[in-house]
Amino acid sequence: MSPTKHTIVALVEDRPGVLNRMASLFRRRGFNIDSIAVGRSETPGFSRMTIVVDGANTMVEQVRKQLDKVVDVVKVSDITGQDIICRELALIKVKSTPANRSEIMQIVDIFRAKIVDVASDSLTVEVTGDEEKVNSLYNLLRAFGIKEITRTGRIAMTRGGLATATELQSAKESKTKE
Structure with missing residues (x-):
């Protein structure tokens, strides 16, 4: 099996x-x-x-x-x-410059994620959803450079x-x- x-x-x-x-x-x-x-x-x-x-x-x-x-x-x-209902939370710190910041923000908006911290060289994104959603956003943001990521893992309950x-x-x- x-x-x-x-x-x-x-x-x-x-x-x-x-x-x-x-x-x-x-x-x-x-x-x-x-x-x-x-x-x-x-x-x-x-x-x-x-x-x-x-x-x-x-x-x-x-x-x-x-x-x-x-x-x-x-x-x-x-x-x-x-x-079941499954969700995961991830915080993703992405390298950013003034030139690419708006592009990152558009991608984040498409995924209904949130920017929770802004620094001169990075944005920290909070995303909640199923594992596939978190992975998809992560894969798109990788092109900009990931500085750090942390994930909760799956939480779930029956409907x-x-x-x-x-x-x-x-x-x-x-x-x-x-």
Whole structure:
């Protein structure tokens, strides 16, 4: 079975060491994590992780099941085949001169990105969108010279209903009974 890029979302208790334990499971299985993004969730005391990894479906499913057994993990889902919303944020510092500044600004405008910093020799661009949009803008700006880039990696969630605090608490309680 050929490797596929998987998007795994985990709701975890906001405690030190959780990220390390989760990343170690992927490392032990020989997976390279393409990106990992962690931030607070809608429920105080919980964080949501989005992990993008390449791997065969069966291997990723095994790792997902092992992640579900980590004490601080409340819920883990491989949302790869679902109807999802994905976004990434990038900050791109581009070399600029007075002669090419307006051309860069036009390209940025086409991508509905923003210029967030202007210096005498550079512009810093903020772009948000799917990975393809970020890559496309980056590839166009490369012609001017990239001084620096930073990317968040993918963040994602399924479309539709929202998990309530009660559902999250139920998931946590059922896990502690196991």
